[in-house]
Amino acid sequence: MRGSASQLRRAISLGLITGAVMLYLVAVGIVLAFSARNTITGVVTLGRLMLAAPPLAAGYVVARRGTDLAPRLVAGLLLGAVSGVIVAAALLFASAVDIRHILVRISPPLLAFLAFDQDASIGALLNLALAAALGLIGAVAAVVPSRVRRPAITGVIGVVVISMLEPFLRPRLTDFKLEGVSRFLFTHKGLSIASAIVVFAIFAVGSVAWPRVRARYRARVAAADPGTQATIRGVTLLLLIVFLLALPQIAGSFLSQVLVFVGLYTLLALGLNIVVGYAGLLDLGYVAFYAVGSYLTALLTSPISSLGVGLPFWVALPIVILGAAVTGLFIGAPVLRLRGDYLAIVTLGFGEIARLLFLSDALKPWFGGTQGILGVPPLFGVAKVSVPILGWQLTGPTLTYYPLLFFCVIAAIVATRLKYSRIGRAWNAMREDEDVAQATGVNVTNYKLLAFALGASVGCLGGAVFATHLASVFPGTFNILVSITVLSIIILGGMGSIPGVVVGALALIGLPELLREFAEFKLLVYGGVLVLMMLLRPEGLLPDRVRQQELHEADEEEEPGADGGALTPAEQG
Amino acid sequence: MRRIRRVSLVDIILLAIRVVVAIGVVIGTYATLSAGKLTWEQWRDLLIFGVAQGSVYALIALGYTLVYGVLLMINFAHGDVFMFGGMTAFFVADALGSSGFLDANPIVGMAIVLVVAMVSSAAVAILLERIAYRPLRRAPRLVPLITAIGASLFISNSVRGLYGEQVKAYPQLKILVGKFEIFGVGILKTHVVVIVSALVIMAALYWFVEKTRTGRAMRAISEDKDTAALMGINVDRTISITFAVGGMLAGAAGVLYAIVFNQVHWFMGFLPGIKAFTAAVLGGIGNIIGAMLGGLTLGVLESIGPNLLLSGLGVPSPNQLRDVVAFSVLVLVLIFRPYGILGRPENR
Structure with missing residues (x-):
């Protein structure tokens, strides 16, 4: 009672x-x-x-x-x-x-x-x-038991997601000669009652059927001989590559623009992930590297910049990356001996100083002050590329997508290889306990510098692509909010986790681009995401295993009777 | 015995930065002073403006220092606590101003505005601690910092949504227009009011921390949280009070800021927040007197620095770069003297 x-x-x-x-x-x-x-x-x-x-x-x-x-x-x-x-x-x-x-x-x-x-x-x-x-x-x-609850929730989520995608699905369905489907699904910018029931049913049944299908498939793969397994893996990879290459064609020009932003932030987040996720250094001035990359690219490639050399992008790129790495070293070196939270604030200071300098009248002869630098040529030197056999016409976002994809894949591969290398283990050790790491022979200074330089190079790469995509650079784009956005992506996805970065970028960049009403509340949501993730799931949505253990070490020491569960502390008041 | 040290690349870079900064400061100052670009009166006005702005920074910095003292964390959202007080009190000030009450009873009116700002900031600070920080007290150090950054974004954008995006102009008090003559020197009345009120509030805080039971509890917690709890101090309650006191100071700072700059808006928490944090570190974080001195120093540096250093170095439109000066002070202080002017290096 x-x-x-x-x-x-x-x-x-x-x-x-x-x-x-x-x-x-x-x-x-x-x-x-x-x-x-x-x-x-x-x-x-x-x-x-x-x-x-x-x-x-x-x-x-x-x-x-x-x-x-x-x-x-x-x-x-x-x-x-x-x-x-x-x-x-x-x-x-x-x-x-x-x-x-x-x-x-x-x-x-x-x-x-x-x-x-x-x-x-x-x-x-x-x-x-x-x-x-x-x-x-x-x-x-x-x-109700979870076998009823789960399909119901999935169904509701399905209805909401499909209805949110209406402005993009409808034209694409028409393009692919599926007007019938589009007419059945959507009335007046939403689902009709009938189609909502159908979508709900599909998602609900799917949520029941999918785990079984997957389990059976996995069991069969596991039972197959190693040669077949390798073939399956190869085919899966090939399918993934084909899908990624064809994605802009499926998505259409507007969604490709969204994809470019998602890709850009994925790239930035991959870079920052090395600094924050691997080395455990909270860098709040990451935007500085992004800005340096953009401005260096613009200076080197634009014929009307103050340098006026007008190099082709691929010639300028190595110089840009080198410049970025040097900037990373210069910003990194003085802050390495600081404690974690002071390091965060100092890097924030560097980021703001970079922005104010690019903006200032004092450096206007070089960086153009508020006007920035115009006339950055497109990445391949031409605005339009046609793919011979497939008949694709690539321009604007559908063109930028490919180098961006290439850079993201490269960055992801490098990051993965680093993570399981000797360097990655050194970073792990350093993040968990700097003194102990040093005592066991890890050269903390050098490894920190390495993380900074690598992160800076990747950030610069993002800046370079960004400059060519917009054909210009403006100081206003490079504010602290970029750093915080990238940080939110990493936190949401999970620090140190590469799939997490992709999911984080899709959720935090893709979603606001799709829902235009959302743009106004984007920062509010980012703030909320940072707070809620830290309170409820500090390891992120798709956590990295090592990091997860680290963050839950303290839990085992706490007494179990404490108020807990899925209830958010915000609701506890 | 002589200490033998290996000189690393990092040491060389650090030394180079020191040398460059020192040379820049000396040359810039010398060039400006010898060129006589500003008159003595202009320097004096800049100095007084610096002190007024610095006393606002000092009030905010005290909030950082108090919280750092008890929790060893940087309350990144403190700037937004400051903003919230200034924004909320605006509506009261506006109502009082348009009804004519503020000009009829300026002292009572300002007191009401000040109290509203202090109470609303304190409320936000308490909520912030309760919701965002308390559950994370035993988490790794970066976790509460990331939470605080999120909270900062959340508070400022909530205010933007709730109160609107426009810049709001505070009503001007008739009695605060013009100058006071003090020892034959004309000083803007607003500056005098701001400096005096800040000093009074700081004195009250000093008394509170040094002389009251709660203040003693706060000091005990900053020495050693677990031992303080064993001695019968209610740690959770005292931490809440610390946040409330910090919030009240920030709310007062919000109104004083509005008196100096005449306007408030949803994004105004960021820069003063960062600058006040700089001030707190400059004075030695966790040190109350240090925060006051740090705030004044930073305010003066920021108002005089661009004219004194940069214009001497031949930089065009130096006042555009005042935030650069503030951030440079932040970076240099954190790198070279993270324990502040008054502090001593920690042996960690």
């Missing part, structure tokens, strides 16, 4: 926090921004889903504990109701008192959206009922 009473108390306090989170989402403007995006046309928009997520998740969390069915469900319902009361009260208050001059997003359209286009009092009641229902649904999700 006492257990259920405490569960109800927990439901109330979590409900209050959930309500506050919902109000925050509304007031910060993210809900209304996404309310124009239909997920299922006429039924639910993305904005509405965002507002529904907190009570759902919190209902799930509160009902996960306990043995008896009824109190768990009641807890979910209560939690939803409490959060609903808060939202309803806020709605009534905001309709009565104009607070728009303080909280700028509380506009009449927002209030109408919140009240489901009804009168404020009816809207308040609807909100209350809806939030209570969502809390209950969350609790039900916690009660």
Whole structure:
């Protein structure tokens, strides 16, 4: 009995926090921004889903504990109701008192959206009922066995993702003569009810079937003789390469532009990963190398830059990389003896100094001040390349994609080889305990410098491609936010993990490019990602094994009774 | 016996940096002074402006130092705590200003604005500690720093979403327009008010840390957290209080900043935050008097430095580079004297 009473108390306090989170989402403007995006046309928009997520998740969390069915469900319902009361009260208050001059997003359209286009009092009641229902649904999700829950969640995610991709899927489907599919899937910028059910079913069935298919496939491969295994691996690799090469053709020109950004940040993150992930040096001034790479490339290749030599890109590239490595050494050398957190701040200082110098009037004769450097020729010297047999016309992003892919693959291979080499092991040792590493004969200074120089070279490579892609460089592009974005990618994917970098870049660069409403809230989300990842999963989504053990060493020492689980500390308040 | 040291490449680079900086400072200063580019009055005004701005930095720097003292972590989001206070108090100041209350009762009005700023900053600081830092107290050192960077981004962009992107102009107080004559020297009234209020607040803080029970608990925790807990000090509560006090100082700094520069916006936390951190390190992080001195030093360096050094070296538009001066001070201090002016090298 006492257990259920405490569960109800927990439901109330979590409900209050959930309500506050919902109000925050509304007031910060993210809900209304996404309310124009239909997920299922006429039924639910993305904005509405965002507002529904907190009570759902919190209902799930509160009902996960306990043995008896009824109190768990009641807890979910209560939690939803409490959060609903808060939202309803806020709605009534905001309709009565104009607070728009303080909280700028509380506009009449927002209030109408919140009240489901009804009168404020009816809207308040609807909100209350809806939030209570969502809390209950969350609790039900916690009660049902996972073989039911998992397909259901996958199905919902599938519906949301497919509907988000509508602006890109629809034209591409038309290009590939699949108007029928496109017409069935989408009505008015969202899924229709029927297609939503179909998509849900496909994803739900897929989530059940996929692990079995995979297990059977793996078992068969494992049973095959080594020669066949090698062939399978070769064919898989070949298919992957063909896919990556054909990707811009499948994706079309707009998505290729997105791919270029994803590739660019993947490259930068691969470089920073060497410094942060392998060597454990938190470099917040990574943008400096990116800037140096861009500016050096522009200086060397643009015929109208202050140097005016107009070298071809591939001739300039070795000079750029060398210049970058030297910059890395020069920035790296003075900071090596600093403690981790001071090193982060000093590198941040270097990054800002680099930006301010490129921007300044004092160095305008060389770097062009605010105007930057124009006239950077395209990477291959020509703006358009046609591929003979396939008949592809490569220009702009579809052209930049290939060298970028090439550089990313090279960087990934180098990074992987380094990780398992003697150097990588030295970095591992150094990261875990510098003194011990030194005592066992690791030359800490040199290995740190090496990490800095390698990271700088990769960052410069990114800058070089970036300069040729934009055909110009501007100082405004190289601010601290680039460093933090790259850092967020690594943190999300997992420090030291190369697949993690790719996933991080897809999520943090690709997604905001796809959802234009998102751009405004990009930095907010990056900040949230950094905090939440550090609190909940410091090893990242696709963790590196060694790093994971390192970060969870402390857990074993803690007493097990501490409040834990999937509940975020933000929700604990 | 003479110590034998191996000279490495790093040592050579460090020495080269020292030499270059020293030569630059000497030549620049000499050239500027001998050319007589600015009059004595202009230098004096720059100095006073530097002190005013430095006292704002000092207030923020105290927050860094207090938190560093108890947790040994850099609260990177502290600049945004400062920003939040200034932004929130703007709405009160604006309401009081447009109703005429602020000009009728300037002292009461400013006190209300100041209290609102201090309370709201303190609230954010407490939440920040509770949500973002407390669960990570035993994590590896870089983990809370990354969290703090994320929190900084999160707070500033939340404010951008909640309060809007525009720059907001604080109402100007009629009684603060013009100059005071002090010993025959005209000083902008706003500067006088800012410097005096900062000094009063700092004195209050010093008294709080040195004389009260809570202050003693804070000092005990900064000596040794575990022993302090054994002596019956509520560590969690004291850390919360430390964050609250740091937040209050930052909130006050937010209002004073608004008085000096007349405007607030969502991104204003970043630069003063970094500069105040520099000030804290300059004075020796964890050292309260050091943070005050560091703030004043940095403020003066930043306002005089570009004119004194860079214009002497023939750099065009030197004031554009004042942030470069501040960041250079940051980099040089951290590299060459990470224990600050007042501190001694740690034997670690």
